[in-house]
Structure formats: C-alpha cells, structure tokens
Amino acid sequence: MMVSTTIQSGVTGERSAELSRRRLAIGFMNWAHALDHFVILIYPTVVIELEVVYGRSYSSLIWLSTASFVAFGLFSLPAGWLGDRWSRRNLMFAFYLGCGASLIAAALAPSLYVLAFALFSLGVFAAIYHPVGTALIIEKATQRGRTLAFNGVCGNLGVSLAAGITATLTAALSWRGAFLIPGVICLATGAIYLWLVPEEKEGHAAARSKAPDVALSPVLAATIFGLFVVVALSAGLVFNTISVSLPKIVDERVGNDISLVAVGGLTTAVFLCGALAQITVGRLVERFPLHVLFAALAIMQFGGVVWAAYASGVTLLFALAFTMAAIYGQITVNDLVIARYTADAWRGRVYAVRYFLTFMVSGVAVSMIAVLYGRGGFGLVLGATAVIALGFLIAVLAIALIGNGVEKARLPQPAE
Numbered sequence: 001m002m003v004s005t006t007i008q009s010g011v012t013g014e015r016s017a018e019l020s021r022r023r024l025a026i027g028f029m030n031w032a033h034a035l036d037h038f039v040i041l042i043y044p045t046v047v048i049e050l051e052v053v054y055g056r057s058y059s060s061l062i063w064l065s066t067a068s069f070v071a072f073g074l075f076s077l078p079a080g081w082l083g084d085r086w087s088r089r090n091l092m093f094a095f096y097l098g099c100g101a102s103l104i105a106a107a108l109a110p111s112l113y114v115l116a117f118a119l120f121s122l123g124v125f126a127a128i129y130h131p132v133g134t135a136l137i138i139e140k141a142t143q144r145g146r147t148l149a150f151n152g153v154c155g156n157l158g159v160s161l162a163a164g165i166t167a168t169l170t171a172a173l174s175w176r177g178a179f180l181i182p183g184v185i186c187l188a189t190g191a192i193y194l195w196l197v198p199e200e201k202e203g204h205a206a207a208r209s210k211a212p213d214v215a216l217s218p219v220l221a222a223t224i225f226g227l228f229v230v231v232a233l234s235a236g237l238v239f240n241t242i243s244v245s246l247p248k249i250v251d252e253r254v255g256n257d258i259s260l261v262a263v264g265g266l267t268t269a270v271f272l273c274g275a276l277a278q279i280t281v282g283r284l285v286e287r288f289p290l291h292v293l294f295a296a297l298a299i300m301q302f303g304g305v306v307w308a309a310y311a312s313g314v315t316l317l318f319a320l321a322f323t324m325a326a327i328y329g330q331i332t333v334n335d336l337v338i339a340r341y342t343a344d345a346w347r348g349r350v351y352a353v354r355y356f357l358t359f360m361v362s363g364v365a366v367s368m369i370a371v372l373y374g375r376g377g378f379g380l381v382l383g384a385t386a387v388i389a390l391g392f393l394i395a396v397l398a399i400a401l402i403g404n405g406v407e408k409a410r411l412p413q414p415a416e
Contacts, residue, residue, distance in 0.1 A: 035158060079352060290337050
C-alpha cells in the first residue's frame with residue numbers, strides 16, 4: 001500500500017511539474033505575441049512625428065515600412081519549417097534577441113535609409129512568432145479554445161497599446177526613444193526566457209503526432225486549402241490596412257484637431273475592443289460549431305468596414321471598434337479551424353503558409369494605403385477594404401458549408 005501511494009504521489013508530482021512547464025511556456029508565448037504585434041506597429045505611429053522632423057508627406061514616409069511588413073510574412077515560411085524540424089524553444093529565443101537588436105538599430109539610425117533597413121530586420125525576426133509560437137501554444141494547451149483565445153487577446157493588447165505607448169514615448173523621449181525602450185525590453189525578456197524555459201528533449205520534434213483531429217479526403221483537403229488561401233490573403237489585406245492606417249484615420253476623421261497623444265489613446269481604445277471580442281470568442285468556441293462562428297464573424301467584419309467607410313467623428317470610433325472586434329474574433333477561430341484539420345508534426349509549416357500569405361500582403365496593404373490615400377483619402381481606402389472583406393466573407397461561407405457537411409458525416413448514424 002505504501003509503495004502504491006509513493007508511486008501515485010510521484011506520478012502526481014511529475015504531472016504537476018509538466019503542467020507548470022506548459023503554463024510557463026504558454027506564458028512566454030502570450031508575452032511574445034503581445035510584443036510581436038507591438039513592435040511591428042511602432043512605425044505607423046512614429047511616422048506622424050517623422051512628417052514634422054523630416055518635412056515629408058505621410059504617403060512618402062509610410063513606404064519605408066513596406067519591406068518590414070513583407071519580411072514579416074515572407075520569413076514565416078523558413079521559421080515554420082525550422083519550428084517543425086528543430087527546436088521551437090530556441091527559435092523563440094532568436095525572436096526575442098533579433099527583435100530587440102533591430103529595434104535598437106532603428107533607434108540609432110542616422111538616416112531614413114538605415115531606419116528602413118532596421119525595420120526590414122525587425123520584420124525578419126518578428127516573422128518567427130506566428131508559425132512557431134502558435135504551433136507551440138496548440139502543442140502545450142490542454143484547453144485549446146480558451147488558451148488560444150487568451151493568446152489572441154495578448155496579441156491584440158500588443159496592437160492596442162502600440163499606438164498609445166508609442167505616442168507617449170515619442171512625446172517624452174522623441175521617436176528614437178519609442179524604438180529604444182521596447183528594444184531593451186525584448187533583449188531582457190529573451191535572457192529570462194532562455195534561463196527559465198528548458199530545452200526540448202532530443203527527438204521531441206520526431207515524436208510529434210502525424211494524425212489530424214479530423215481527416216479529410218484528398219479532394220476536400222485540396223478544396224479547403226484553396227479556400228484558406230483566399231481567406232489568408234483577404235484577411236491579411238483587411239487586417240493590415242485597418243491596423244496600419246488606424247492612427248491616421250483617427251487623426252483625420254475624428255476631428256477637433258486632436259494631439260498625437262490623444263490619437264494614440266483613441267486608437268488604443270479601438271484596438272482594445274478586439275481583446276474583449278477574443279475573450280468572448282474563447283468561450284463561444286466551447287458552445288457553438290467553429291464554422292458557424294467563423295461565418296458570423298466574417299459577416300460582422302464586412303459590415304463593420306462598410307460602416308467605417310461612411311462614418312466620421314464619434315460614430316467612426318464605434319464603427320472601427322465593431323470592425324476590430326470582428327477582425328480579431330475571426331483570427332482566433334481561423335487558427336482553431338486550421339488546428340482541427342492539421343497534425344502537430346506539420347502544423348508549424350501549415351501556420352507558416354497561412355501567416356506567410358496573411359502578412360506578405362501587408363506590403364501590398366501599405367502600398368494600397370499610400371496610393372489610394374493620395375487619390376481619394378481614407379474614404380477610398382476603406383471602400384477598397386470593404387470589397388476585399390466581401391471576398392473574405394464568400395470564402396468563409398464556403399468553408400462553413402464544407403465544414404458542416406464533414407462534421408455531420410462524422411456523427412454516428414442511427415440504426416435503421
């Protein structure tokens with residue numbers, strides 16, 4: 001009896017230790033997600049100050065971030081491949097270290113050309129998080145819906161706080177300080193992460209499951225893949241166009257000649273609505289089918305962009321908040337749907353393709369903003385975004401119909 005109790009106590013201790021390691025790893029991924037979105041969105045707020053410093057137009061200066069956003073998508077492919085075949089933990093250390101060094105380089109840049117190169121380097125290292133961090137979250141989580149939703153909230157907080165904190169740092173320390181402080185934080189976090197999170201066991205990558213939660217026929221798998229390509233491209237354009245242009249939209253269309261700090265604060269408030277939506281979605285995925293939620297959020301996103309295109313003043317803030325809630329809600333459901341149809345052994349590569357497409361078009365989004373804003377202001381920018389959101393909606397409805405059929409086919413059929 002005593003031996004049995006000792007063995008049971010040892011097993012319980014091992015399980016408790018494993019759960020603690022999982023929680024620690026997930027905690028660092030949540031922080032990394034917040035930092036990832038924060039650092040990539042520093043420049044869209046800083047650029048408002050650079051207009052004054054360099055005496056150049058918004059359209060010409062926003063172009064400098066194009067390479068950064070392209071790298072953010074492009075380099076997710078090698079990051080996802082490495083994450084599946086090597087150590088996800090070590091790649092996340094490279095994420096912290098590389099982002100920190102790039103931000104400090106941006107802070108010390110002697111010219112706009114050097115600043116553009118530092119932003120490109122930032123995009124390269126920031127690209128690591130989504131394919132590697134998301135796969136690690138799915139691997140470590142015991143309750144995928146809630147864990148991934150909270151992780152999404154952390155990413156959203158990074159986006160939300162980027163404008164407000166960057167504006168405050170710029171006002172207090174200049175635009176260089178807005179890059180320097182986050183850079184130091186990234187480097188410090190990387191050192192702590194390397195110290196606290198243990199290395200993966202040898203052979204861990206090879207032992208990952210090769211069976212998806214839901215198996216699809218080759219035809220259905222190819223169809224779903226094609227639709228997700230459309231979803232990734234259209235979602236990326238909507239997400240990046242709204243995220244990058246939001247501070248300037250608030251600056252121009254809310255009115256009353258508000259200060260940069262006020263612009264940052266209002267932009268942060270709009271983004272925080274996405275965090276609230278993701279908390280709600282994390283609960284809803286436990287009660288409703290994923291494809292139903294996916295379709296509902298796609299409809300909300302389209303309606304929100306159309307509303308924002310015609311709104312101004314305080315009404316614009318409500319329209320943007322509604323749109324942001326839908327955008328971030330669908331991101332959580334999108335990741336869960338992908339996880340359901342892919343095995344852990346190649347999940348990093350699948351997420352890499354998804355985020356490659358989503359973030360590669362961020363460069364297109366920046367260019368689209370610059371061109372359309374120069375020709376017709378943000379009315380034209382938001383109108384074009386609404387058309388893209390409609391394409392996203394159509395693709396999601398097709399996925400929902402297929403997913404509904406697959407789920408019904410998996411249910412036990414009553415005996416005749």
